Amino acid sequence: MSKPLTGKVALVTGGSRGLGAATVRLLAEQGADVAFTYVSSKEQAQAVVDEVHGKGAKAVALQSDQADTSRAPALIDDVVAHFGGLDILVNNAAISVAGTVDDPDADTAALDRMHATNYLGVIAVTRAASRVLRTGGRIITVSSGLGSRVGAPGLADYAATKSGIERYTMGVARDLGPRNITANVVEAGLMEGGMEPPDPETLKVLVSSLSLQRMGHPDEIAAAIAFLASPAASYVTGAVLDAHGGYNA
C-alpha cells in the first residue's frame, strides 16, 4: 500500500472499537502516527495499539472522556507531546441513545450525556485542535445519515447531535480555510460491529431504505475518512461525503 500520510500526525477520537479502530488501522497503514482516545475500553485500546505496532507503525491510546469538555485542551497537549504536532483530526467518538421525545420513562441523564459527548465534546476537541493544526491540516467529522434525514421514530436526540456537528464543521471550514486547513463530514451508515443498533423493527426500516439494502463494514467507511485525510482531497472542504449505502439516494 502507498503511504500518502507519511510524516502526518492524526488524532482519532474513539479509536478502541468499531469505525474508530478501523480508521486508526488505515491511517497508520498509510503512514500516519496515530493517537486515539477511548473512555473505558482499556484492553481493546491496547490491542489496537499492539496491532499497529506489529505492523511497524506508531499509535498511542489516550484515555479521555469526551463528555467532559474541560479535558479537550489537555488531550491535544498530550498528542503534541507524543508526536510533535497535529495534522489530522477525526471526530469519531459518539454514543447512541434512542427513545421517542414523548416517552415519560426517557433516561434524560443518558440523553444529556449523549448531547455532551456527541455535540459539545466534538466542539471542544475541534476548538482545542484548531489552535495547533498545521497548514495542510484536515478535520473530518463523523456524522450519520441521520444528520440530514431522520428515517425512523426514536432518533430525534441522536439526529440532533449529528446535524449540529455537521453545521459546526461547515463553519470550521470557513474559519480555517485561510490557513489551508480543510474540514469535512463523513455521513456514516449502519455498520456491522459498531455501536448497538436500534431495535430490530427500526433496524429493518432503516436497512430497507438503503440503496444497497445492507449494513456497511467499518473498513468501507474508514476508506472515505482516509480519502478526506489524504493529499488527494486538498481542494475538498465544507463537504459532506455520504458513506451510508445510499440512504438519501
Ligand SMILES: NC(=O)c1ccc[n+]([C@@H]2O[C@H](COP(=O)([O-])OP(=O)(O)OC[C@H]3O[C@@H](n4cnc5c(N)ncnc54)[C@H](OP(=O)(O)O)[C@@H]3O)[C@@H](O)[C@H]2O)c1
Ligand atoms: N454503528 C453505526 O451503525 C453507525 C451509523 C452511523 C454513524 N455512526 C457513527 O460512527 C461513529 C463510530 O461509531 P461506532 O459504531 O464505531 O461506535 P462504537 O463501536 O460504539 O465505538 C465508539 C467509540 O467511541 C468511544 N467513546 C464513546 N464515548 C466516549 C467518550 N465519552 N469519550 C471518549 N471516547 C468515547 C468508545 O470508547 P470505549 O470503547 O472506551 O467506550 C469507542 O472507541 C460515531 O460517530 C457514530 O455516531 C455509527
